[in-house]
Amino acid sequence: MISTALTDLWYGFGVALEPHNLMYCFLGVLVGNLVGVLPGMGPVATISILLPLTFGMQPVPAILMLSGVYYGAQYGGAICSILLNLPCHPPHAVTCLDGFPLTKQGKGGTALGITIIAAFIGASFGITEMIFLAPFLVKMALEFGPAEVCSLMLVGLLAGSTLAKGSPLKGIAMTVLGLLIGIVGSDIETGQPRFTFGITELFDGVEIIALALGMFGIAEFLNSINNTETVDMKYAKVGISDMFPSKADLKLAFWPMIRGTFIGSLCALIPGTGPTIASFVSYATEKKISKTPERFGHGAIEGVACPEASTHSSVQGDFIPTMSLGIPGDTVMALLLGALIIHGIVPGPQLISQHADIFWGLIASFWIGNILLVILNVPMIGLWVKLLSIPYRYLYPSAMFFVCIGVYAASNDMFQVGETAFIGVVGYILLRLDFHPAPILLGFVLGPRFEENFRRSLLISRGDLMTFIERPISAFFLLICVVLIAAQIYVWLRKPKIIADEKAIEAQVPATPYSGLAE
Amino acid sequence: MLKKFAWKRDYYAGGLMLLIGVGAAVTGTGYKFGTLARMGPGFMPVVLGVVLAFLGLLIAGTALGSSEPDDKNFLPDNPQWFGWLCILGGPVLFIVLGLYGGMIPAVFACVFVCALGDKTATYKSSAILAAGVTVFGVLLFHYLLNIPFQLLRGVNL
Numbered sequence: 001m002i003s004t005a006l007t008d009l010w011y012g013f014g015v016a017l018e019p020h021n022l023m024y025c026f027l028g029v030l031v032g033n034l035v036g037v038l039p040g041m042g043p044v045a046t047i048s049i050l051l052p053l054t055f056g057m058q059p060v061p062a063i064l065m066l067s068g069v070y071y072g073a074q075y076g077g078a079i080c081s082i083l084l085n086l087p088c089h090p091p092h093a094v095t096c097l098d099g100f101p102l103t104k105q106g107k108g109g110t111a112l113g114i115t116i117i118a119a120f121i122g123a124s125f126g127i128t129e130m131i132f133l134a135p136f137l138v139k140m141a142l143e144f145g146p147a148e149v150c151s152l153m154l155v156g157l158l159a160g161s162t163l164a165k166g167s168p169l170k171g172i173a174m175t176v177l178g179l180l181i182g183i184v185g186s187d188i189e190t191g192q193p194r195f196t197f198g199i200t201e202l203f204d205g206v207e208i209i210a211l212a213l214g215m216f217g218i219a220e221f222l223n224s225i226n227n228t229e230t231v232d233m234k235y236a237k238v239g240i241s242d243m244f245p246s247k248a249d250l251k252l253a254f255w256p257m258i259r260g261t262f263i264g265s266l267c268a269l270i271p272g273t274g275p276t277i278a279s280f281v282s283y284a285t286e287k288k289i290s291k292t293p294e295r296f297g298h299g300a301i302e303g304v305a306c307p308e309a310s311t312h313s314s315v316q317g318d319f320i321p322t323m324s325l326g327i328p329g330d331t332v333m334a335l336l337l338g339a340l341i342i343h344g345i346v347p348g349p350q351l352i353s354q355h356a357d358i359f360w361g362l363i364a365s366f367w368i369g370n371i372l373l374v375i376l377n378v379p380m381i382g383l384w385v386k387l388l389s390i391p392y393r394y395l396y397p398s399a400m401f402f403v404c405i406g407v408y409a410a411s412n413d414m415f416q417v418g419e420t421a422f423i424g425v426v427g428y429i430l431l432r433l434d435f436h437p438a439p440i441l442l443g444f445v446l447g448p449r450f451e452e453n454f455r456r457s458l459l460i461s462r463g464d465l466m467t468f469i470e471r472p473i474s475a476f477f478l479l480i481c482v483v484l485i486a487a488q489i490y491v492w493l494r495k496p497k498i499i500a501d502e503k504a505i506e507a508q509v510p511a512t513p514y515s516g517l518a519e
Numbered sequence: 520m521l522k523k524f525a526w527k528r529d530y531y532a533g534g535l536m537l538l539i540g541v542g543a544a545v546t547g548t549g550y551k552f553g554t555l556a557r558m559g560p561g562f563m564p565v566v567l568g569v570v571l572a573f574l575g576l577l578i579a580g581t582a583l584g585s586s587e588p589d590d591k592n593f594l595p596d597n598p599q600w601f602g603w604l605c606i607l608g609g610p611v612l613f614i615v616l617g618l619y620g621g622m623i624p625a626v627f628a629c630v631f632v633c634a635l636g637d638k639t640a641t642y643k644s645s646a647i648l649a650a651g652v653t654v655f656g657v658l659l660f661h662y663l664l665n666i667p668f669q670l671l672r673g674v675n676l
Contacts, residue, residue, distance in 0.1 A: 173536050173574040180543050180567050187560035192550055194560055225602035226638050393637035394648055400633045401626055401652050404613040409666050414614045421610040433532040455558045463556030
């Protein structure tokens with residue numbers, strides 16, 4: 001099995017190293033790093049803007065580029081947290097706790113250096129995990145019928161909504177809302193238009209780009225306009241020579257990195273627990289097992305190394321369920337899945353065998369992209385730091401332009417621009433009501449496939465709902481759903497200590513001026 | 520128990536979900552419901568609508584029971600009516616000018632108006648930013664990416 005994986009990987013490198021693909025991979029990580037540094041822009045909005053531009057491209061470079069934005073943004077996000085104490089990207093919020101004190105002590109460069117090493121180790125492990133785990137999952141998933149697919153999607157939807165931030169009840173409500181939005185348009189089987197209110201443009205359904213840019217672009221701008229603090233650049237001076245950590249620092253950071261990597265890769269496997277949760281859990285763990293927990297929060301290098309390693313390993317591991325089962329774990333993955341569908345690729349277990357070039361090319365491009373990012377970040381750190389000082393008042397109008405033209409370019413239809421603005425207002429209202437809009441996109445992407453499989457499995461069983469329980473694999477997934485719900489009720493009633501610990505850490509993180517949509 | 524019945528944000532939240540859910544379910548009954556074995560197009564909308572309405576009730580209900588103070592109002596402490604207007608005015612102008620004027624006026628107006636929404640912005644700074652973005656946008660989207668969007672309607676550039 002190892003030898004086939006290695007041959008496939010070799011083939012993947014061949015795909016990823018084609019000059020054309022390599023160029024788009026580089027472009028993706030560059031743009032990702034850029035938006036990671038810029039406060040207030042997240043990978044979700046960026047990928048949605050870039051998505052229509054990939055319509056004319058081959059699917060392989062398109063997916064390589066869009067994925068590059070996601071993991072590239074993770075490298076940039078750490079710079080913001082460490083140098084400015086500004087957690088504009090949720091997965092890096094915890095890094096502020098020790099990163100900024102280090103900066104104040106003049107060791108910001110060291111912290112960044114450690115971050116990059118931790119990131120690379122974490123990412124490498126995440127990729128390795130994907131190489132060996134994904135084909136295994138596929139072997140299992142090929143046995144799935146519609147009933148199993150349906151139950152599995154239910155697990156994905158429930159996990160995505162209950163394990164994300166905020167109230168689980170509201171998360172589930174958002175998922176259902178996303179499923180309802182996914183219904184808009186013509187019914188696949190009968191052609192009956194549903195929820196279109198007589199608007200012809202809605203017969204094809206809501207455009208995924210309009211939904212993503214409304215919820216994560218315009219709603220975010222409405223939320224943060226005149227609401228951002230001026231950035232304090234006092235400590236943000238870093239040169240290349242500061243970035244090489246001393247031997248003592250490296251020794252201190254080594255085991256936390258390894259532990260962070262493991263926690264991150266575990267979190268990646270549980271659907272719904274993305275990099276943000278991974279970073280909080282690993283920080284809490286590191287603080288607990290440390291011999292000197294009092295140093296945490298005052299510039300402990302371990303407090304930078306472990307959450308960063310876990311973030312990156314979780315980011316790479318996130319791709320596993322998306323690519324092998326077609327079940328995305330979070331918003332970015334839902335968007336990438338949407339991108340695959342737009343490019344005419346059916347996500348699911350058959351993806352690896354039918355589109356080996358995409359799967360293995362993507363994995364190989366992760367390695368290449370991560371190496372590129374290390375190269376980009378070390379000599380060019382000065383440039384990234386300069387970018388931090390671009391004020392928000394220049395950023396958001398330019399971003400609005402990209403939103404408008406991106407949505408227009410997707411279908412050459414001005415109706416979509418209006419649709420995006422409308423969704424933006426709805427998104428802002430939901431935001432004000434403490435709803436976290438991430439599960440909407442998840443429900444929206446999975447909705448049509450969920451309905452299709454649900455209908456088909458009941459057609460096969462002649463309307464017998466017991467089919468979901470009688471088939472063992474499906475029953476197992478339903479059991480997981482029950483456990484998920486039971487766990488939420490338990491947490492709600494008993495409030496265990498783990499949650500309290502995590503809440504305590506979360507409370508220490510400086511308040512973000514942005515709504516935290518940049519996940 | 521019956522102290523003061525204070526409005527909480529979660530009541531609005533639950534109420535909104537209840538409203539959307541009931542609305543979806545009622546609209547869904549207009550489509551053919553079908554049977555479990557042969558589901559019609561109305562099955563999912565009705566079921567999901569009912570589930571959402573139920574969740575709305577739960578959200579409002581749990582807020583009723585919780586003693587956590589929720590003094591936050593629906594509007595933020597400092598509502599930015601002018602800023603919001605500017606941000607939403609951007610896409611509206613983009614649509615109108617895009618349909619009747621072309622890409623250049625659409626982009627310029629969109630960025631200009633959006634930029635005015637910031638408290639520190641002046642007409643001059645907004646105009647400079649808008650001009651810069653327009654030049655960049657035209658170069659990237661018109662000449663490099665060939666988006667079918669006339670630069671100026673009626674003028675062949």
